[in-house]
């Protein structure tokens with residue numbers, strides 16, 4: 001399986017800044033066959049960047065998309081409009097779950113809409129600090145995982161990438177803490193167990209599981225060697241070119 005390094009730019013960079021960053025990133029990285037580099041710029045930058053990107057070197061992801069293909073949904077952009085522009089889409093990021101109130105039902109429809117439009121969803125799941133403290137991590141992970149996959153057929157599950165992002169470890173959190181490799185390993189094992197029990201071993205083995213939460217050049221190597229982790233979803237550090245390229249090179253080295 002490939003290693004995925006996905007940069008989530010969130011609400012940062014103007015279109016011009018995004019284009020300059022992409023230009024520098026394309027110059028800085030060679031064509032890594034086994035490492036899939038993906039960046040998720042703001043929606044407004046996706047179309048121009050899709051004309052600029054070298055898809056042999058890296059791919060684009062949307063940070064969101066709407067679950068209906070067209071209609072009276074003011075302000076939304078559908079996955080059918082994103083089709084051909086992006087290869088991936090982040091779905092169910094905790095900032096959308098908790099700030100924009102997206103629930104598992106809506107997230108499931110978005111996962112299905114992305115797949116229907118030939119876009120690979122990166123389904124984000126993860127517990128809050130309070131849920132972990134109350135011993136609810138397993139239930140939350142199970143509910144968000146099966147809830148997010150509930151609108152697609154069993155034969156489509158291996159078209160999804162899962163990103164485990166404990167909310168307490170994401171740098172947008174008030175006091176982000178670093179997740180320990182053991183904590184990640186435990187949850188990644190649980191994700192694969194739930195996938196195996198529900199969809200069978202073959203499907204579970206083919207679903208990439210990424211980790212995200214304050215990843216930076218000094219911890220990327222340790223996170224990438226957690227058993228069962230197939231890549232990283234990087235927020236803050238993906239905005240700094242030298243840090244992001246460092247993480248990509250670490251992935252190449254660790255996985256070689």
Ligand code: PEP
Pocket residue numbers: 008165169170171172212213214215233234235236237
């Ligand atoms: C994210 O936004 O998905 C993320 C993991 O952010 P950060 O790396 O900044 O914690």
